[in-house]
Amino acid sequence: MKQLLIASTSTLHSGSYLDYLMEDLKIHFKNINEIVFIPYARPGGISHDAYTKKANEAFNTIGITVKGLHQFENPIEAIKNAKGIFTGGGNTFVLVNALYKHNLLNTLTSIINDGIPYLGTSAGSNICGLTMRTTNDMPIVYPPNFKTLGCVPFNINPHYLDPDTNSKHMGETRETRIKEFHKFNTQPVVGLREGSWLEVKGASIQLKGTLNARIFEYEKEPYEVETGIFLNELK
Template sequence: MELLLMSNSTNHGSRRFGHAREELRDFYGDAEVLFVPYALADHDSYTAAVAESFAEAGVRVRGVHTVSDPAAALAEAAGIFVGGGNSFRLLRALQRGGLIEAIRTAVGRGARYGGASAGTNMACPTLRTTNDMPIVEPMGFATLGLIDFQINPHYQDPIPDSSHMGESRQQRIAEFLEENDVPVLGLREGAWLRVSDDSIVLRGHTARLFRRDVPPEEWGVDADLSFLTGSARRFDNPAAS
């Protein structure tokens, strides 16, 4: 299994995917990538923008929404990339199109799966650690389950002495851990995971790991996080949520 799970597609002050251009080239090589644009409403414009950025890395992109049978195309794809946007809208589209099993089938036979933000959320066991507003209602929160732990993309550290009275990301994740004994990796902007079978390596930037009854842990670039493989111990029946 080969995965590239990015916190974000655009770093402040840089071009889309500019911070990970070499990683994209190394990850996909000569494979044509089927792009899944369903996290945004305008599929054509989104695909065109991503195709332009991927071309700078020497990677060819085709929007899966342009093919007659998206499920069949994804099941047979050599490379898949799922773009960011609203995770709830994305998951509902995948469910309605029968694309969950198609992507699992592709990854199971060796297709390379990449995602940013919402696309990274899809690789987790469930949607429960997204930052997004539920603008639509999916048919349950279970996602692809390609990894055994949760990711919180765009993770932001608490701001000392902030006057904001809402919960920080750290507090939200603590609430999640009160109900679910599953690790959550907070990926900061510019960070991504490179997963190869049971190997998990953090690249690009740092991350913070949250586990139940354990203080948050900082991990640096090139850290080996392979110990997270097989780490999911309990969800409260996520498939029925």
């Protein structure tokens, strides 16, 4: 049975790295003492080592050791043997490019389908959707494809942000961008606000955290759903 925790962000404004998720992560990674961390998204361009250290420090507080995927000689084998997976945020283009370079997408999908628990934050959540076409990131590298893991039958927009009605900036709002997405794509998009996450257990997909999420479906007006709701029928 698939087990994913797909989080909008790793860190809340007032919090520290992953702290708001820790109680749920204890349950999500129950009886697991070592997980594999995918550091490829490199937030701020930090090294794989530095990023892995940060993840390890956070997980140590619940008795879990984190090993960086870059530390293994054979990344495909490392994923196949992992007891749990965490893909951190950063730049989705950089992440997806590295996943394709190391030929990891099929292996990841396969072990996730086999029930290995997965945690994604931000870019690591984006890749759980059908494509990365609703990322907010800058296209600083050119990946071979925008297709991602498809662990859920829709796209994710992490760090979803409501329009700032006081802004004088003429750049597009997030809602405008996702509406443009639907001029060229038909799958739904789940806008996950910071502090929200999706909990996937087999065919069940539940919105968790304290906030509503915003759902964008093709040729429909966007709408809000309340925390606790199941999105099992969204596709």
